[in-house]
Amino acid sequence: MAEALGFKNVGMTFGDGTQALSGVSFDVSPGEFVTVVGPSGCGKSTLLRIASNLESETQGSCVVNRDSIGYVFQDATLLPWRTVRRNIEIIAELHRIPKVERRRLAQNAIDLVGLTGFEEKYPRQLSGGMRMRASLARSLVMKPRVFLFDEPFGALDEITRERLNDELLQLFQLEGFAALFITHSISEAVYMSTKVLVMSARPGTIVASFDVPFAYPRAHSLRYEPAFAKLCGEVSRSLRGALV
Amino acid sequence: MTASVGINITDNGDQSAPPSLRVEDTPRDDVDKTRVSDFAGPTIVLVLFIGFWYLLSTKILPPQKRFLLPTPHRVVNEGFLTWSAGTQRGLRPILLSLWDSIKIAISGLFLTIVIGTTLATLMATRRWIERATWPYLVALQSAPILAMTPLIRALIDGVRVQRILVVVLIAFFPIVNNTLFGLLSVDKSQHELFTLHKASKFTRLVKLQFPAAMPNIFVGLRISAGLSVIGAVVGDFYFRRGGVVGIGAQIDIYRSRLWGAELIASIILASIFGLVVFILFGLLAKQAIGKWHTTTRGR
Numbered sequence: 001m002a003e004a005l006g007f008k009n010v011g012m013t014f015g016d017g018t019q020a021l022s023g024v025s026f027d028v029s030p031g032e033f034v035t036v037v038g039p040s041g042c043g044k045s046t047l048l049r050i051a052s053n054l055e056s057e058t059q060g061s062c063v064v065n066r067d068s069i070g071y072v073f074q075d076a077t078l079l080p081w082r083t084v085r086r087n088i089e090i091i092a093e094l095h096r097i098p099k100v101e102r103r104r105l106a107q108n109a110i111d112l113v114g115l116t117g118f119e120e121k122y123p124r125q126l127s128g129g130m131r132m133r134a135s136l137a138r139s140l141v142m143k144p145r146v147f148l149f150d151e152p153f154g155a156l157d158e159i160t161r162e163r164l165n166d167e168l169l170q171l172f173q174l175e176g177f178a179a180l181f182i183t184h185s186i187s188e189a190v191y192m193s194t195k196v197l198v199m200s201a202r203p204g205t206i207v208a209s210f211d212v213p214f215a216y217p218r219a220h221s222l223r224y225e226p227a228f229a230k231l232c233g234e235v236s237r238s239l240r241g242a243l244v
Numbered sequence: 245m246t247a248s249v250g251i252n253i254t255d256n257g258d259q260s261a262p263p264s265l266r267v268e269d270t271p272r273d274d275v276d277k278t279r280v281s282d283f284a285g286p287t288i289v290l291v292l293f294i295g296f297w298y299l300l301s302t303k304i305l306p307p308q309k310r311f312l313l314p315t316p317h318r319v320v321n322e323g324f325l326t327w328s329a330g331t332q333r334g335l336r337p338i339l340l341s342l343w344d345s346i347k348i349a350i351s352g353l354f355l356t357i358v359i360g361t362t363l364a365t366l367m368a369t370r371r372w373i374e375r376a377t378w379p380y381l382v383a384l385q386s387a388p389i390l391a392m393t394p395l396i397r398a399l400i401d402g403v404r405v406q407r408i409l410v411v412v413l414i415a416f417f418p419i420v421n422n423t424l425f426g427l428l429s430v431d432k433s434q435h436e437l438f439t440l441h442k443a444s445k446f447t448r449l450v451k452l453q454f455p456a457a458m459p460n461i462f463v464g465l466r467i468s469a470g471l472s473v474i475g476a477v478v479g480d481f482y483f484r485r486g487g488v489v490g491i492g493a494q495i496d497i498y499r500s501r502l503w504g505a506e507l508i509a510s511i512i513l514a515s516i517f518g519l520v521v522f523i524l525f526g527l528l529a530k531q532a533i534g535k536w537h538t539t540t541r542g543r
Protein backbone atom coordinates (compact mmCIF):
# COMPACT_ATOMS: atom_id res chain seq x y z
CA MET A 1 0.00 0.00 0.00
CA ALA A 2 1.21 3.52 -0.76
CA GLU A 3 2.56 5.38 2.20
CA ALA A 4 0.45 8.22 3.53
CA LEU A 5 3.32 9.76 5.35
CA GLY A 6 7.02 9.30 4.79
CA PHE A 7 10.10 10.75 6.47
CA LYS A 8 13.34 10.32 4.57
CA ASN A 9 16.44 11.20 6.51
CA VAL A 10 14.73 14.24 8.00
CA GLY A 11 16.81 16.64 10.06
CA MET A 12 15.74 19.86 11.70
CA THR A 13 17.95 22.65 12.94
CA PHE A 14 16.15 25.72 14.23
CA GLY A 15 17.26 29.25 13.48
CA ASP A 16 18.88 29.57 16.87
CA GLY A 17 21.08 26.57 16.16
CA THR A 18 19.09 24.03 18.18
CA GLN A 19 19.29 20.73 16.39
CA ALA A 20 16.01 18.98 17.16
CA LEU A 21 16.03 16.07 14.71
CA SER A 22 18.62 14.24 12.75
CA GLY A 23 18.34 11.44 10.21
CA VAL A 24 14.77 10.42 10.95
CA SER A 25 13.33 7.92 8.48
CA PHE A 26 10.09 5.98 8.64
CA ASP A 27 6.80 5.54 6.80
CA VAL A 28 3.21 5.34 7.90
CA SER A 29 0.73 3.63 5.58
CA PRO A 30 -3.04 3.87 5.68
CA GLY A 31 -4.28 1.45 8.32
CA GLU A 32 -1.06 1.78 10.28
CA PHE A 33 -0.92 3.28 13.74
CA VAL A 34 2.61 4.39 14.51
CA THR A 35 3.48 5.77 17.92
CA VAL A 36 6.63 7.67 18.83
CA VAL A 37 7.93 7.64 22.39
CA GLY A 38 11.00 9.50 23.53
CA PRO A 39 12.43 11.71 26.22
CA SER A 40 11.00 15.19 26.67
CA GLY A 41 12.45 17.73 24.27
CA CYS A 42 13.77 15.16 21.82
CA GLY A 43 11.81 16.60 18.90
CA LYS A 44 8.55 14.64 18.82
CA SER A 45 6.34 17.67 18.41
CA THR A 46 8.75 18.99 15.83
CA LEU A 47 8.23 15.79 13.89
CA LEU A 48 4.48 16.43 13.73
CA ARG A 49 4.96 20.07 12.92
CA ILE A 50 7.09 19.07 9.96
CA ALA A 51 4.54 16.48 8.85
CA SER A 52 1.81 19.12 8.92
CA ASN A 53 3.97 21.75 7.25
CA LEU A 54 3.77 24.13 10.20
CA GLU A 55 7.56 23.88 10.15
CA SER A 56 9.88 22.97 7.27
CA GLU A 57 12.57 20.36 7.63
CA THR A 58 16.11 21.61 7.09
CA GLN A 59 17.51 18.28 5.89
CA GLY A 60 16.01 15.31 4.07
CA SER A 61 12.41 15.27 2.93
CA CYS A 62 8.98 14.61 4.27
CA VAL A 63 6.20 13.38 2.00
CA VAL A 64 2.64 13.71 3.23
CA ASN A 65 -0.78 13.71 1.73
CA ARG A 66 -1.44 17.21 3.02
CA ASP A 67 -4.87 17.62 1.51
CA SER A 68 -6.40 15.45 4.12
CA ILE A 69 -4.63 15.93 7.37
CA GLY A 70 -5.96 15.87 10.90
CA TYR A 71 -3.95 17.28 13.78
CA VAL A 72 -4.93 16.89 17.40
CA PHE A 73 -2.90 19.31 19.47
CA GLN A 74 -1.62 18.64 22.92
CA ASP A 75 -4.16 21.03 24.41
CA ALA A 76 -7.67 21.00 23.00
CA THR A 77 -7.35 24.50 21.44
CA LEU A 78 -11.09 24.93 21.20
CA LEU A 79 -12.33 28.41 20.37
CA PRO A 80 -13.93 29.59 23.61
CA TRP A 81 -16.50 31.81 21.90
CA ARG A 82 -17.98 28.94 19.91
CA THR A 83 -20.27 26.26 21.19
CA VAL A 84 -19.15 22.65 20.96
CA ARG A 85 -21.09 22.22 17.74
CA ARG A 86 -19.64 25.30 16.11
CA ASN A 87 -16.16 24.37 17.27
CA ILE A 88 -16.52 21.03 15.60
CA GLU A 89 -17.79 22.70 12.45
CA ILE A 90 -14.85 25.08 12.16
CA ILE A 91 -12.60 23.00 9.93
CA ALA A 92 -15.45 22.22 7.55
CA GLU A 93 -16.17 25.94 7.59
CA LEU A 94 -12.57 26.72 6.64
CA HIS A 95 -12.94 24.30 3.75
CA ARG A 96 -16.13 26.07 2.66
CA ILE A 97 -18.46 23.12 3.11
CA PRO A 98 -22.06 24.32 2.82
CA LYS A 99 -23.89 24.81 6.07
CA VAL A 100 -26.32 21.89 5.89
CA GLU A 101 -23.59 19.43 5.02
CA ARG A 102 -21.38 20.88 7.70
CA ARG A 103 -24.09 20.40 10.29
CA ARG A 104 -24.52 16.79 9.30
CA LEU A 105 -20.79 16.01 9.34
CA ALA A 106 -20.37 17.71 12.70
CA GLN A 107 -23.31 15.82 14.18
CA ASN A 108 -21.81 12.53 13.04
CA ALA A 109 -18.52 13.38 14.66
CA ILE A 110 -20.27 14.51 17.84
CA ASP A 111 -22.16 11.25 18.08
CA LEU A 112 -19.02 9.29 17.33
CA VAL A 113 -17.04 10.75 20.22
CA GLY A 114 -20.00 10.61 22.58
CA LEU A 115 -20.68 14.30 23.01
CA THR A 116 -24.33 14.04 22.05
CA GLY A 117 -26.36 16.38 24.21
CA PHE A 118 -23.49 18.80 24.76
CA GLU A 119 -23.67 20.48 21.36
CA GLU A 120 -24.76 23.87 22.67
CA LYS A 121 -22.33 24.05 25.60
CA TYR A 122 -19.32 26.32 25.57
CA PRO A 123 -15.82 24.87 26.08
CA ARG A 124 -15.55 26.32 29.58
CA GLN A 125 -18.56 24.25 30.59
CA LEU A 126 -16.84 20.99 29.65
CA SER A 127 -14.45 18.79 31.58
CA GLY A 128 -10.92 18.26 30.31
CA GLY A 129 -11.81 14.87 28.85
CA MET A 130 -14.84 16.26 27.06
CA ARG A 131 -12.76 19.08 25.61
CA MET A 132 -10.33 16.54 24.25
CA ARG A 133 -13.23 14.62 22.71
CA ALA A 134 -14.47 17.80 21.11
CA SER A 135 -11.00 18.45 19.75
CA LEU A 136 -10.92 14.91 18.39
CA ALA A 137 -14.34 15.33 16.81
CA ARG A 138 -13.23 18.59 15.24
CA SER A 139 -10.39 16.80 13.48
CA LEU A 140 -12.62 13.91 12.50
CA VAL A 141 -15.17 15.96 10.59
CA MET A 142 -13.21 16.11 7.36
CA LYS A 143 -12.35 12.38 7.60
CA PRO A 144 -8.61 12.88 7.30
CA ARG A 145 -6.48 10.15 5.76
CA VAL A 146 -3.48 11.15 7.84
CA PHE A 147 -3.99 11.76 11.52
CA LEU A 148 -1.39 13.36 13.78
CA PHE A 149 -1.78 13.22 17.56
CA ASP A 150 0.51 15.18 19.86
CA GLU A 151 0.10 13.67 23.35
CA PRO A 152 -3.62 14.20 23.13
CA PHE A 153 -4.48 12.46 26.38
CA GLY A 154 -1.46 13.50 28.41
CA ALA A 155 -3.41 15.73 30.75
CA LEU A 156 -6.16 13.25 31.53
CA ASP A 157 -6.60 10.81 34.38
CA GLU A 158 -5.83 7.16 33.78
CA ILE A 159 -9.42 5.93 33.46
CA THR A 160 -10.56 8.66 31.08
CA ARG A 161 -7.42 8.18 29.10
CA GLU A 162 -8.01 4.45 28.68
CA ARG A 163 -11.59 5.04 27.68
CA LEU A 164 -10.54 7.56 25.06
CA ASN A 165 -7.85 5.11 23.88
CA ASP A 166 -10.58 2.58 23.16
CA GLU A 167 -12.75 5.13 21.40
CA LEU A 168 -9.87 6.28 19.25
CA LEU A 169 -9.03 2.69 18.33
CA GLN A 170 -12.61 2.12 17.25
CA LEU A 171 -12.40 5.17 15.02
CA PHE A 172 -9.10 3.97 13.65
CA GLN A 173 -10.62 0.63 12.65
CA LEU A 174 -13.67 2.32 11.21
CA GLU A 175 -11.84 4.93 9.15
CA GLY A 176 -8.56 3.19 8.40
CA PHE A 177 -6.51 6.39 8.42
CA ALA A 178 -2.75 6.52 8.85
CA ALA A 179 -2.00 7.56 12.41
CA LEU A 180 1.14 9.09 13.87
CA PHE A 181 0.73 9.29 17.62
CA ILE A 182 2.93 10.76 20.31
CA THR A 183 2.77 9.84 23.96
CA HIS A 184 4.83 9.59 27.10
CA SER A 185 2.98 6.51 28.23
CA ILE A 186 4.55 3.26 27.11
CA SER A 187 1.46 1.18 27.82
CA GLU A 188 -0.64 3.61 25.80
CA ALA A 189 1.86 3.33 22.97
CA VAL A 190 1.79 -0.47 22.93
CA TYR A 191 -1.97 -0.68 23.40
CA MET A 192 -2.78 1.60 20.48
CA SER A 193 -0.18 0.93 17.84
CA THR A 194 0.82 -1.34 15.05
CA LYS A 195 4.33 -0.06 15.52
CA VAL A 196 6.19 1.76 18.32
CA LEU A 197 9.23 3.91 17.52
CA VAL A 198 11.67 4.96 20.21
CA MET A 199 13.49 8.25 19.82
CA SER A 200 16.78 9.25 21.38
CA ALA A 201 17.41 12.46 23.27
CA ARG A 202 18.09 15.58 21.22
CA PRO A 203 18.94 15.57 18.39
CA GLY A 204 16.12 13.08 18.08
CA THR A 205 16.58 10.06 15.89
CA ILE A 206 14.83 6.70 15.77
CA VAL A 207 16.82 4.23 17.84
CA ALA A 208 14.43 1.29 17.96
CA SER A 209 11.29 0.07 16.29
CA PHE A 210 8.86 -2.48 17.73
CA ASP A 211 6.11 -4.17 15.75
CA VAL A 212 3.09 -4.78 17.91
CA PRO A 213 1.60 -8.14 17.01
CA PHE A 214 -1.76 -7.96 18.81
CA ALA A 215 -4.82 -8.13 16.56
CA TYR A 216 -7.51 -5.47 16.47
CA PRO A 217 -10.05 -4.96 17.92
CA ARG A 218 -8.08 -4.75 21.11
CA ALA A 219 -9.85 -4.98 24.41
CA HIS A 220 -8.90 -3.61 27.77
CA SER A 221 -8.02 -7.11 29.01
CA LEU A 222 -5.00 -7.01 26.69
CA ARG A 223 -3.32 -4.73 29.18
CA TYR A 224 -3.14 -7.61 31.68
CA GLU A 225 -1.59 -10.18 29.37
CA PRO A 226 2.01 -11.28 29.86
CA ALA A 227 2.90 -10.67 26.20
CA PHE A 228 1.68 -7.08 26.56
CA ALA A 229 3.73 -6.54 29.69
CA LYS A 230 6.76 -8.10 28.05
CA LEU A 231 6.59 -5.77 25.07
CA CYS A 232 6.09 -2.76 27.32
CA GLY A 233 9.20 -3.85 29.20
CA GLU A 234 11.23 -4.02 26.02
CA VAL A 235 10.11 -0.59 24.88
CA SER A 236 10.88 0.76 28.32
CA ARG A 237 14.36 -0.74 28.33
CA SER A 238 15.10 0.69 24.92
CA LEU A 239 13.84 4.10 26.05
CA ARG A 240 16.16 3.97 29.05
CA GLY A 241 18.97 3.11 26.67
CA ALA A 242 18.06 6.13 24.60
CA LEU A 243 18.36 8.36 27.63
CA VAL A 244 21.98 7.52 28.46
CA MET B 245 4.53 38.84 18.68
CA THR B 246 4.68 42.55 18.99
CA ALA B 247 6.72 43.73 21.88
CA SER B 248 5.74 47.32 21.37
CA VAL B 249 2.16 46.46 22.11
CA GLY B 250 2.75 44.10 24.93
CA ILE B 251 4.58 46.48 27.14
CA ASN B 252 2.17 49.32 26.83
CA ILE B 253 -0.57 50.43 29.07
CA THR B 254 -3.08 47.93 27.94
CA ASP B 255 -5.88 47.76 30.36
CA ASN B 256 -6.82 44.14 30.39
CA GLY B 257 -7.66 44.08 34.03
CA ASP B 258 -10.49 46.51 33.42
CA GLN B 259 -9.58 48.11 36.68
CA SER B 260 -12.10 50.86 36.17
CA ALA B 261 -15.12 48.67 36.70
CA PRO B 262 -16.54 47.97 40.11
CA PRO B 263 -16.87 44.24 40.65
CA SER B 264 -20.62 43.92 40.29
CA LEU B 265 -20.45 45.61 36.92
CA ARG B 266 -17.67 43.47 35.58
CA VAL B 267 -18.65 41.48 32.58
CA GLU B 268 -16.22 38.80 33.47
CA ASP B 269 -17.67 38.35 36.84
CA THR B 270 -20.56 36.17 35.74
CA PRO B 271 -20.49 32.95 37.69
CA ARG B 272 -20.30 29.74 35.76
CA ASP B 273 -23.87 28.76 35.24
CA ASP B 274 -25.92 29.96 38.15
CA VAL B 275 -27.91 33.13 38.09
CA ASP B 276 -26.56 36.41 39.41
CA LYS B 277 -27.70 36.69 42.97
CA THR B 278 -28.27 40.14 44.27
CA ARG B 279 -27.03 40.30 47.80
CA VAL B 280 -27.76 42.86 50.49
CA SER B 281 -24.07 43.76 50.51
CA ASP B 282 -24.32 44.79 46.87
CA PHE B 283 -26.46 47.72 47.95
CA ALA B 284 -25.21 48.18 51.49
CA GLY B 285 -21.68 49.05 50.35
CA PRO B 286 -22.50 51.89 47.98
CA THR B 287 -25.17 53.21 50.35
CA ILE B 288 -22.75 53.42 53.26
CA VAL B 289 -20.21 55.21 51.07
CA LEU B 290 -22.91 57.63 49.90
CA VAL B 291 -24.01 58.39 53.45
CA LEU B 292 -20.42 58.94 54.56
CA PHE B 293 -19.79 61.13 51.54
CA ILE B 294 -22.83 63.33 52.20
CA GLY B 295 -21.93 63.53 55.87
CA PHE B 296 -18.44 64.68 54.99
CA TRP B 297 -19.88 67.17 52.54
CA TYR B 298 -22.09 68.72 55.26
CA LEU B 299 -19.13 68.85 57.57
CA LEU B 300 -17.04 70.53 54.90
CA SER B 301 -19.57 73.17 53.93
CA THR B 302 -20.73 74.01 57.45
CA LYS B 303 -17.71 73.38 59.69
CA ILE B 304 -14.39 72.78 58.02
CA LEU B 305 -14.33 75.55 55.44
CA PRO B 306 -13.71 79.00 56.90
CA PRO B 307 -17.01 80.96 56.91
CA GLN B 308 -15.94 83.42 54.23
CA LYS B 309 -15.26 80.55 51.83
CA ARG B 310 -18.41 78.51 52.45
CA PHE B 311 -20.14 80.00 49.43
CA LEU B 312 -17.85 77.78 47.36
CA LEU B 313 -19.52 74.66 48.59
CA PRO B 314 -23.24 74.94 49.25
CA THR B 315 -24.79 72.29 51.46
CA PRO B 316 -26.32 69.20 49.84
CA HIS B 317 -29.88 70.33 50.50
CA ARG B 318 -29.23 73.67 48.82
CA VAL B 319 -27.87 71.85 45.78
CA VAL B 320 -30.95 69.66 45.67
CA ASN B 321 -33.32 72.61 46.11
CA GLU B 322 -31.72 75.04 43.71
CA GLY B 323 -30.09 72.67 41.23
CA PHE B 324 -32.54 69.84 40.94
CA LEU B 325 -35.92 70.94 42.32
CA THR B 326 -36.03 74.34 40.68
CA TRP B 327 -37.02 73.80 37.07
CA SER B 328 -36.16 77.20 35.71
CA ALA B 329 -35.33 80.53 37.30
CA GLY B 330 -34.00 83.65 35.70
CA THR B 331 -32.04 83.11 32.51
CA GLN B 332 -29.63 80.35 33.45
CA ARG B 333 -30.69 78.99 36.80
CA GLY B 334 -32.50 75.75 37.64
CA LEU B 335 -32.53 72.26 36.25
CA ARG B 336 -33.77 73.09 32.75
CA PRO B 337 -30.70 74.91 31.45
CA ILE B 338 -28.48 72.25 32.98
CA LEU B 339 -30.36 69.47 31.23
CA LEU B 340 -30.37 71.38 27.95
CA SER B 341 -26.63 71.77 27.94
CA LEU B 342 -26.14 68.22 29.15
CA TRP B 343 -28.19 66.98 26.20
CA ASP B 344 -26.08 69.14 23.91
CA SER B 345 -22.94 67.47 25.25
CA ILE B 346 -24.46 64.00 25.08
CA LYS B 347 -25.00 64.42 21.35
CA ILE B 348 -21.40 65.48 20.89
CA ALA B 349 -20.10 62.62 23.03
CA ILE B 350 -22.12 60.03 21.11
CA SER B 351 -21.10 61.33 17.68
CA GLY B 352 -17.49 61.49 18.77
CA LEU B 353 -17.58 58.03 20.29
CA PHE B 354 -19.14 56.57 17.17
CA LEU B 355 -16.43 58.12 15.03
CA THR B 356 -13.76 56.95 17.46
CA ILE B 357 -15.02 53.38 17.29
CA VAL B 358 -15.14 53.33 13.49
CA ILE B 359 -11.74 54.92 12.97
CA GLY B 360 -10.13 53.22 15.95
CA THR B 361 -11.08 49.66 15.09
CA THR B 362 -10.22 50.21 11.44
CA LEU B 363 -6.80 51.53 12.33
CA ALA B 364 -6.23 48.71 14.81
CA THR B 365 -7.18 46.17 12.17
CA LEU B 366 -4.75 47.68 9.69
CA MET B 367 -2.06 47.75 12.32
CA ALA B 368 -2.69 44.13 13.21
CA THR B 369 -2.52 42.92 9.63
CA ARG B 370 0.31 45.12 8.40
CA ARG B 371 3.31 45.36 10.58
CA TRP B 372 4.71 48.47 8.93
CA ILE B 373 1.54 50.42 9.65
CA GLU B 374 1.82 49.48 13.26
CA ARG B 375 5.45 50.51 13.36
CA ALA B 376 4.72 53.75 11.54
CA THR B 377 1.79 54.92 13.63
CA TRP B 378 2.33 53.56 17.11
CA PRO B 379 4.77 56.18 18.46
CA TYR B 380 2.54 58.99 17.27
CA LEU B 381 -0.52 57.44 18.86
CA VAL B 382 1.28 57.28 22.16
CA ALA B 383 2.46 60.84 21.75
CA LEU B 384 -1.02 61.98 20.78
CA GLN B 385 -2.57 60.42 23.80
CA SER B 386 -0.35 62.33 26.15
CA ALA B 387 -0.46 65.63 24.28
CA PRO B 388 -2.51 68.20 26.18
CA ILE B 389 -5.67 69.26 24.38
CA LEU B 390 -5.22 72.73 25.75
CA ALA B 391 -2.09 73.12 23.66
CA MET B 392 -3.89 72.01 20.55
CA THR B 393 -6.89 74.29 20.79
CA PRO B 394 -5.45 77.15 18.75
CA LEU B 395 -4.48 74.75 15.99
CA ILE B 396 -7.89 73.08 15.99
CA ARG B 397 -9.56 76.46 15.88
CA ALA B 398 -7.38 77.53 12.98
CA LEU B 399 -7.85 74.37 10.95
CA ILE B 400 -11.49 73.59 11.47
CA ASP B 401 -14.57 75.72 11.18
CA GLY B 402 -17.66 75.06 13.20
CA VAL B 403 -17.93 74.55 16.89
CA ARG B 404 -19.66 71.16 16.53
CA VAL B 405 -16.89 69.66 14.48
CA GLN B 406 -14.25 71.12 16.76
CA ARG B 407 -15.92 69.61 19.80
CA ILE B 408 -16.34 66.22 18.13
CA LEU B 409 -12.67 66.28 17.21
CA VAL B 410 -11.73 66.84 20.84
CA VAL B 411 -13.83 63.82 21.80
CA VAL B 412 -12.07 61.69 19.20
CA LEU B 413 -8.64 62.88 20.28
CA ILE B 414 -9.32 62.08 23.90
CA ALA B 415 -11.18 58.79 23.43
CA PHE B 416 -9.08 57.39 20.61
CA PHE B 417 -6.20 55.64 22.27
CA PRO B 418 -7.80 52.98 24.47
CA ILE B 419 -9.93 51.55 21.70
CA VAL B 420 -6.98 51.28 19.31
CA ASN B 421 -4.66 49.94 21.95
CA ASN B 422 -7.03 47.33 23.31
CA THR B 423 -8.32 46.21 19.93
CA LEU B 424 -4.80 45.85 18.59
CA PHE B 425 -3.68 44.02 21.69
CA GLY B 426 -6.64 41.64 21.41
CA LEU B 427 -6.09 40.99 17.71
CA LEU B 428 -2.44 40.19 18.31
CA SER B 429 -2.74 38.03 21.38
CA VAL B 430 -4.56 35.11 19.87
CA ASP B 431 -3.29 31.77 21.06
CA LYS B 432 -0.52 30.42 18.82
CA SER B 433 -2.01 26.97 18.48
CA GLN B 434 -5.36 28.46 17.45
CA HIS B 435 -3.52 30.32 14.72
CA GLU B 436 -1.86 27.07 13.71
CA LEU B 437 -5.23 25.39 13.40
CA PHE B 438 -6.14 28.03 10.83
CA THR B 439 -2.77 27.76 9.10
CA LEU B 440 -3.20 24.02 8.86
CA HIS B 441 -6.39 24.48 6.91
CA LYS B 442 -5.03 27.24 4.72
CA ALA B 443 -7.30 29.99 6.00
CA SER B 444 -6.89 33.36 4.28
CA LYS B 445 -5.86 36.48 6.16
CA PHE B 446 -9.41 37.71 6.00
CA THR B 447 -10.93 34.49 7.31
CA ARG B 448 -8.40 34.50 10.10
CA LEU B 449 -9.35 38.04 11.00
CA VAL B 450 -13.08 37.42 10.95
CA LYS B 451 -13.29 33.95 12.43
CA LEU B 452 -10.34 33.99 14.79
CA GLN B 453 -8.80 37.32 15.67
CA PHE B 454 -11.90 39.46 16.08
CA PRO B 455 -13.88 37.00 18.17
CA ALA B 456 -10.83 36.35 20.31
CA ALA B 457 -10.28 40.08 20.74
CA MET B 458 -13.86 40.83 21.80
CA PRO B 459 -13.14 40.94 25.54
CA ASN B 460 -10.29 43.38 24.93
CA ILE B 461 -12.35 45.40 22.50
CA PHE B 462 -15.08 45.80 25.07
CA VAL B 463 -12.60 46.92 27.69
CA GLY B 464 -11.34 49.51 25.24
CA LEU B 465 -14.87 50.51 24.31
CA ARG B 466 -15.80 51.06 27.88
CA ILE B 467 -12.79 53.18 28.64
CA SER B 468 -13.22 55.13 25.42
CA ALA B 469 -16.90 55.65 26.17
CA GLY B 470 -16.02 57.11 29.55
CA LEU B 471 -13.38 59.30 27.95
CA SER B 472 -15.81 60.50 25.30
CA VAL B 473 -17.91 62.03 28.07
CA ILE B 474 -14.81 63.74 29.44
CA GLY B 475 -13.88 64.76 25.91
CA ALA B 476 -17.27 66.32 25.36
CA VAL B 477 -17.06 68.29 28.61
CA VAL B 478 -13.52 69.45 27.86
CA GLY B 479 -14.45 70.20 24.26
CA ASP B 480 -17.32 72.50 25.08
CA PHE B 481 -15.21 74.18 27.67
CA TYR B 482 -12.82 75.33 24.94
CA PHE B 483 -15.12 75.62 21.96
CA ARG B 484 -18.38 77.40 22.49
CA ARG B 485 -20.65 79.92 20.90
CA GLY B 486 -23.78 81.70 22.09
CA GLY B 487 -27.12 79.96 22.55
CA VAL B 488 -27.23 76.58 24.19
CA VAL B 489 -23.73 75.57 25.24
CA GLY B 490 -22.45 72.19 26.34
CA ILE B 491 -22.33 71.17 29.97
CA GLY B 492 -18.63 71.94 30.18
CA ALA B 493 -19.17 75.53 29.14
CA GLN B 494 -22.22 75.73 31.39
CA ILE B 495 -20.13 74.56 34.34
CA ASP B 496 -17.61 77.24 33.51
CA ILE B 497 -20.34 79.89 33.48
CA TYR B 498 -21.64 78.78 36.89
CA ARG B 499 -18.11 78.78 38.19
CA SER B 500 -17.43 82.31 37.06
CA ARG B 501 -20.73 83.56 38.51
CA LEU B 502 -20.13 81.66 41.74
CA TRP B 503 -23.45 79.80 41.48
CA GLY B 504 -22.36 76.92 43.64
CA ALA B 505 -25.60 74.97 43.69
CA GLU B 506 -25.98 74.90 39.92
CA LEU B 507 -22.31 74.20 39.53
CA ILE B 508 -22.45 71.13 41.72
CA ALA B 509 -25.74 69.94 40.25
CA SER B 510 -24.18 70.11 36.78
CA ILE B 511 -21.14 68.19 37.91
CA ILE B 512 -23.36 65.51 39.47
CA LEU B 513 -25.46 65.19 36.32
CA ALA B 514 -22.41 64.99 34.07
CA SER B 515 -21.00 62.27 36.31
CA ILE B 516 -24.28 60.39 36.21
CA PHE B 517 -24.14 60.53 32.44
CA GLY B 518 -20.64 59.08 32.55
CA LEU B 519 -21.83 56.35 34.88
CA VAL B 520 -24.80 55.51 32.66
CA VAL B 521 -22.54 55.20 29.62
CA PHE B 522 -20.22 53.01 31.61
CA ILE B 523 -22.99 50.70 32.80
CA LEU B 524 -24.52 50.60 29.33
CA PHE B 525 -21.31 49.35 27.78
CA GLY B 526 -20.92 46.88 30.60
CA LEU B 527 -24.35 45.44 29.83
CA LEU B 528 -23.57 45.42 26.14
CA ALA B 529 -20.39 43.46 26.78
CA LYS B 530 -22.23 41.05 29.01
CA GLN B 531 -24.78 40.53 26.28
CA ALA B 532 -22.14 39.98 23.63
CA ILE B 533 -19.49 37.89 25.35
CA GLY B 534 -20.78 37.04 28.82
CA LYS B 535 -21.76 33.56 27.65
CA TRP B 536 -18.23 32.39 27.01
CA HIS B 537 -15.84 34.85 28.57
CA THR B 538 -14.86 34.68 32.20
CA THR B 539 -11.85 35.67 34.17
CA THR B 540 -11.06 34.00 37.39
CA ARG B 541 -10.70 35.67 40.69
CA GLY B 542 -9.29 34.05 43.74
CA ARG B 543 -11.50 33.38 46.71
Ligand SMILES: Nc1ncnc2c1ncn2[C@@H]1O[C@H](COP(=O)(O)OP(=O)(O)OP(=O)(O)O)[C@@H](O)[C@H]1O
Pocket residue numbers: 014015016018019020039040041042043044045046047202
Ligand atom coordinates in the same frame (compact mmCIF):
# COMPACT_ATOMS: atom_id res chain seq x y z
N1 LIG C 1 10.90 27.28 17.22
C1 LIG C 1 11.96 26.74 17.86
N2 LIG C 1 13.12 27.36 17.90
C2 LIG C 1 14.19 26.82 18.55
N3 LIG C 1 14.18 25.65 19.18
C3 LIG C 1 13.03 24.96 19.17
C4 LIG C 1 11.84 25.47 18.53
N4 LIG C 1 10.85 24.58 18.70
C5 LIG C 1 11.38 23.58 19.42
N5 LIG C 1 12.68 23.80 19.71
C6 LIG C 1 13.60 22.90 20.45
O1 LIG C 1 13.61 21.67 19.79
C7 LIG C 1 13.62 20.61 20.72
C8 LIG C 1 12.50 19.65 20.43
O2 LIG C 1 11.26 20.28 20.71
P1 LIG C 1 9.91 19.49 20.66
O3 LIG C 1 8.82 20.43 21.05
O4 LIG C 1 9.79 18.83 19.35
O5 LIG C 1 10.14 18.40 21.81
P2 LIG C 1 9.17 17.22 22.25
O6 LIG C 1 9.87 15.96 22.00
O7 LIG C 1 7.83 17.40 21.67
O8 LIG C 1 9.12 17.46 23.82
P3 LIG C 1 7.92 17.16 24.82
O9 LIG C 1 7.86 15.69 24.97
O10 LIG C 1 8.36 17.82 26.09
O11 LIG C 1 6.69 17.78 24.23
C9 LIG C 1 13.55 21.24 22.09
O12 LIG C 1 14.84 21.23 22.65
C10 LIG C 1 13.12 22.64 21.85
O13 LIG C 1 13.73 23.50 22.76
Ligand SMILES: [Mg+2]
Pocket residue numbers: 044045046150
Ligand atom coordinates in the same frame (compact mmCIF):
# COMPACT_ATOMS: atom_id res chain seq x y z
MG1 LIG D 1 5.90 18.01 22.44
